[in-house]
Amino acid sequence: MAEREHVRVAVIGSGFGGLGAAVRLRREGVTDFVVLERAGTVGGTWRDNSYPGCACDVPSHLYSFSFAPHPDWPRTFSGQEHIRAYLEHVTDVFHLRPHIRFDSEVKMMTWDSEKLWWEIETSSGSLSADVVVSATGPLSDPKVPDVPGLDSFPGKVFHSARWDHDYDLRGKRVAMVGTGASAIQIVPAIQPEVGRLTLFQRTPPWVMPRVDRAISAAERALHRALPFTAQARRGLLWGIRELQVQAFTKHPNELGFVEQLAKRNMARAVKDPALRAKLTPDYRIGCKRILLSSTYYPALTRPNVDVVASGLSEIRGSTAVAADGSEAEVDAIIFGTGFHVTDMPIAERVVGAEGKTLAEAWKGGMESLRGASAAGFPNWMTIIGPNTGLGNSSMILMIESQLNYMADFLRQLDVLGGRAALDARPSAVDAWNTRVQERMKRTVWNTGGCTSWYLDPSGRNTTIWPGTTTEFRRATRQVDLAEYELLRAPAQQKAEVDA
Numbered sequence: 001m002a003e004r005e006h007v008r009v010a011v012i013g014s015g016f017g018g019l020g021a022a023v024r025l026r027r028e029g030v031t032d033f034v035v036l037e038r039a040g041t042v043g044g045t046w047r048d049n050s051y052p053g054c055a056c057d058v059p060s061h062l063y064s065f066s067f068a069p070h071p072d073w074p075r076t077f078s079g080q081e082h083i084r085a086y087l088e089h090v091t092d093v094f095h096l097r098p099h100i101r102f103d104s105e106v107k108m109m110t111w112d113s114e115k116l117w118w119e120i121e122t123s124s125g126s127l128s129a130d131v132v133v134s135a136t137g138p139l140s141d142p143k144v145p146d147v148p149g150l151d152s153f154p155g156k157v158f159h160s161a162r163w164d165h166d167y168d169l170r171g172k173r174v175a176m177v178g179t180g181a182s183a184i185q186i187v188p189a190i191q192p193e194v195g196r197l198t199l200f201q202r203t204p205p206w207v208m209p210r211v212d213r214a215i216s217a218a219e220r221a222l223h224r225a226l227p228f229t230a231q232a233r234r235g236l237l238w239g240i241r242e243l244q245v246q247a248f249t250k251h252p253n254e255l256g257f258v259e260q261l262a263k264r265n266m267a268r269a270v271k272d273p274a275l276r277a278k279l280t281p282d283y284r285i286g287c288k289r290i291l292l293s294s295t296y297y298p299a300l301t302r303p304n305v306d307v308v309a310s311g312l313s314e315i316r317g318s319t320a321v322a323a324d325g326s327e328a329e330v331d332a333i334i335f336g337t338g339f340h341v342t343d344m345p346i347a348e349r350v351v352g353a354e355g356k357t358l359a360e361a362w363k364g365g366m367e368s369l370r371g372a373s374a375a376g377f378p379n380w381m382t383i384i385g386p387n388t389g390l391g392n393s394s395m396i397l398m399i400e401s402q403l404n405y406m407a408d409f410l411r412q413l414d415v416l417g418g419r420a421a422l423d424a425r426p427s428a429v430d431a432w433n434t435r436v437q438e439r440m441k442r443t444v445w446n447t448g449g450c451t452s453w454y455l456d457p458s459g460r461n462t463t464i465w466p467g468t469t470t471e472f473r474r475a476t477r478q479v480d481l482a483e484y485e486l487l488r489a490p491a492q493q494k495a496e497v498d499a
Helices: 016-027 082-095 183-190 216-227 229-249 252-269 271-279 296-300 345-349 394-418 426-440 469-475 491-498
Strands: 004-013 033-036 105-113 119-120 126-135 156-159 173-175 196-200 305-308 310-317 319-322 327-329 330-336 380-382 420-424 484-488
Touching: 004 016, 004 119, 004 420, 016 082, 016 394, 033 216, 082 491, 105 345, 126 394, 173 183, 173 327, 183 196, 183 296, 196 319, 216 229, 229 469, 252 271, 252 296, 271 305, 296 305, 380 394, 394 420, 394 469, 420 426
Parallel strands: 004 033, 004 126, 126 380, 156 330, 173 196, 173 330, 196 305
Antiparallel strands: 105 119, 119 126, 310 319, 319 327, 420 484
16 A cells, blocks of 8 residues: 655645645655645635735835835736736745645544644645645635525525536626625626625725726836836835824824715715715724725716615525615625624634634634644744734735744744654743733724624624734744753653653
8 A cells, every 4th residue: 555645744734825835845854745735726715706906005116015016016906917927936936746645635634643744635635744834725615604694596506615607697687795805806897797796795895995006117117127016016015004003003093084084085086975974984083904006986976886884684585685674676795894804714624632623612702822833733823924914015924923923933842852842832822812812902993983703702802913914024033942842752751751
């Protein structure tokens, strides 16, 4: 019988986090690794989200790896197709394809306390790994609400992250459910072609103009010829956002001025006072992610658009019924209702040292040490783990910080030698999360008066980092072995005792 494959590191996912981990492993001299990807191509969320109008709300030169600058971004805010192409480019430039196992969805990962490694079952076979780096990301599994009657709806239903490009929206009566970052891009993109568009809005977002423009050929040529100019551009974009963090984390009341700017932005586009009233949030700006669009409000004023200031509550045949009793006859329902963020499905597939799943360990809320290590799950790390999200800047900055931590984690294992594993001490996890949650108390995300996807069902903010990216980079520069318990294989423990 063929021997089961064993690797030093198994990376789960091939989005920004997974590809970044793969590049960093190669740069650290680690070549004995695989990237397990459930789909047939790389790209993660930028592969899955291909809806009309899909684009990033972080400037292009900041939404890219520092070790893989891209001088040829065509616009200041890149579209989905450009970001996906960038990730394909990174995959090729760093020769990552030989490491990637496509169509290999992870079914279960189980820690073997005797061998000190992870047993991994995938849709394409089994393997084992000393270390697992989970880079599945929080925006990977769509969330569709349980709407009574939806199963019997005779029309078309899909989520924004699973867009059906074969379905022709022209002339159709369409219900758009949700008003998050995806919905505000979809609405203006499809409004000109649909027959009627009904927007079911549970909570209105704060929207600021999206100052997007084409990056000129001269600018791109300059960045190619003088790379430091692109670095300076990135540095400026980063610095501005670092300065903004204080208002979000320590002085939310200072955001009132930004609210006035957002209201003026709305007033310029929306002249109808009744519609403006529907679209005006009743919570502090920043409590939910501030959305960027210069086309969303104008689209809502068009004669073929209705805004229902109430969530979708029921489907009766072809009739979509809102919580306030409003009804709309529709041919298609598009859900822009977000993702499983605080209840990541991958957690149900990870079985730790005590025989319980990560989902069970996190039933009271997600928490980990420095956003990476969960107690009871040795040699298992997350990229974009609990409390590593950002409300105003680029997640690539946080990913690169976590890659620093991952690299030092592997170095520490090498120094320790033999069959060794590191398991985060519960006391260290508790101490880290107590500090994070204490800082969270005065942030706009906790005090702003909204209910957002940043909060878990108990109202605890388990997603956002309550500080600057600089602070997080310092906190994840290296592993503190005092925060971990060193595990040795039983046979090696006996040998050390005998010696």
